[in-house]
Amino acid sequence: MVLFQWKNDYSVNVRQFDNHHKKLIDLINSLHDSMLTGKHQIVIGKILKDLLDYTRYHFGEEEKLMINHKFSGYAEHKSQHDKFVAKVCECIQRYESGALTMTIDLMNFLRDWLKSHILGTDKKYSEFFNSKNVA
Numbered sequence: 001m002v003l004f005q006w007k008n009d010y011s012v013n014v015r016q017f018d019n020h021h022k023k024l025i026d027l028i029n030s031l032h033d034s035m036l037t038g039k040h041q042i043v044i045g046k047i048l049k050d051l052l053d054y055t056r057y058h059f060g061e062e063e064k065l066m067i068n069h070k071f072s073g074y075a076e077h078k079s080q081h082d083k084f085v086a087k088v089c090e091c092i093q094r095y096e097s098g099a100l101t102m103t104i105d106l107m108n109f110l111r112d113w114l115k116s117h118i119l120g121t122d123k124k125y126s127e128f129f130n131s132k133n134v135a
């Protein structure tokens, strides 16, 4: 069974960001699959790095748009992004040093964080961006 399934409820009404979120969901699912099928550490390490890279890219694009349109919730939103990036960086370091193994708890953490960030934080910009003709 797939760990994380996209639902229309997750839409933030900004097409490019919905696409980014779908890609992040795909990467979390790939990580989950690689854990279940016991993939080599190098393969898992590569997916973790892809997840970090794409997360940084996506957060950067959201932040750019918030800055460009002077969104009042920017600082609080960015601090959530920064904390998550720091956490994923820490996971990668611990994984590479052998101090961390892939577990379902970690997969659930990634899924739950992204889900609650989209639903609770990203959705706060939907109406604002739509009012600036960004959709």
Ligand SMILES: [Fe+2]
Binding pocket: 059, 062, 077, 081, 117, 121, 122
């Ligand atoms: Fe965000």
Ligand SMILES: [Fe+2]
Binding pocket: 017, 021, 058, 062, 118, 122
């Ligand atoms: Fe997002």
